[in-house]
Amino acid sequence: MNQIILASGSPRRKELLEQIGLEFEICPAKGEEIITKTIPEEVVMELSRQKAEEVAGMVSAYGENHSELTTPQDILVIGADTVVAYDGQILGKPKDREHAMEMLRMLSGHTHSVYTGVTCVFIDKKGRCGEHIFYEKTDVTMYPMTETEIQRYVDTGEPMDKAGSYGIQGRCAIHVKEIRGDYNNVVGLPVSRLYQELLGIGIDLYLW
Numbered sequence: 001m002n003q004i005i006l007a008s009g010s011p012r013r014k015e016l017l018e019q020i021g022l023e024f025e026i027c028p029a030k031g032e033e034i035i036t037k038t039i040p041e042e043v044v045m046e047l048s049r050q051k052a053e054e055v056a057g058m059v060s061a062y063g064e065n066h067s068e069l070t071t072p073q074d075i076l077v078i079g080a081d082t083v084v085a086y087d088g089q090i091l092g093k094p095k096d097r098e099h100a101m102e103m104l105r106m107l108s109g110h111t112h113s114v115y116t117g118v119t120c121v122f123i124d125k126k127g128r129c130g131e132h133i134f135y136e137k138t139d140v141t142m143y144p145m146t147e148t149e150i151q152r153y154v155d156t157g158e159p160m161d162k163a164g165s166y167g168i169q170g171r172c173a174i175h176v177k178e179i180r181g182d183y184n185n186v187v188g189l190p191v192s193r194l195y196q197e198l199l200g201i202g203i204d205l206y207l208w
């Protein structure tokens, strides 16, 4: 793989890929997210695919319009999407403060599931040449949170760009009782699963 592109503006996904020693570039997808599915695992795979496809489209078009680029490049574009699912509801990022409070009241004292979908799009010198999609699920149990605790947490501003209105890696860690599954999946990218999935299709990310 000559080049890896992360199709995400999430600082957490960037940090996780840096943590595993990967060299990559960032090109966030900007298009509208269109949801046609109803179950969380399908929703996250669908949205991760839209993000990766959008960026892969830009990369392929760039190659086609720059015939002076003679070096054959094998490019991997990675897109991801994370949602929280509880009691039949899918929770994305909060619209506003009140919405964040509502989500946290819902999660308080209960176990919910965090789903991250990941899409890998492969591009070679002839253009787009393949795709690999998967999802990972992690169960998270929260201690009961009082109204004051919820209010104080929302006041920090931390929930506003996060699915389910909390960050396990941030201040909300004090409310997390138990987690079953991959921690990094909750933070936004299951890097070990990504590595294993790519190995499974003959791509070794072991770059260091």
Ligand SMILES: Cc1cn([C@H]2C[C@H](O)[C@@H](COP(=O)(O)OP(=O)(O)OP(=O)(O)O)O2)c(=O)[nH]c1=O
Residues within 6 Å of the ligand: 007, 008, 009, 010, 011, 012, 013, 028, 029, 051, 080, 081, 082, 083, 084, 093, 114, 161, 162, 163, 164, 166, 167, 168, 169, 186, 187, 188
């Ligand atoms: C549950 C949880 C989510 N999150 C974050 C991960 C994701 O960045 C975000 C979910 O939103 P996403 O829509 O998955 O991603 P994004 O908008 O941040 O970035 P992009 O679409 O450009 O890829 O919530 C945490 O950081 N910690 C947590 O504990």
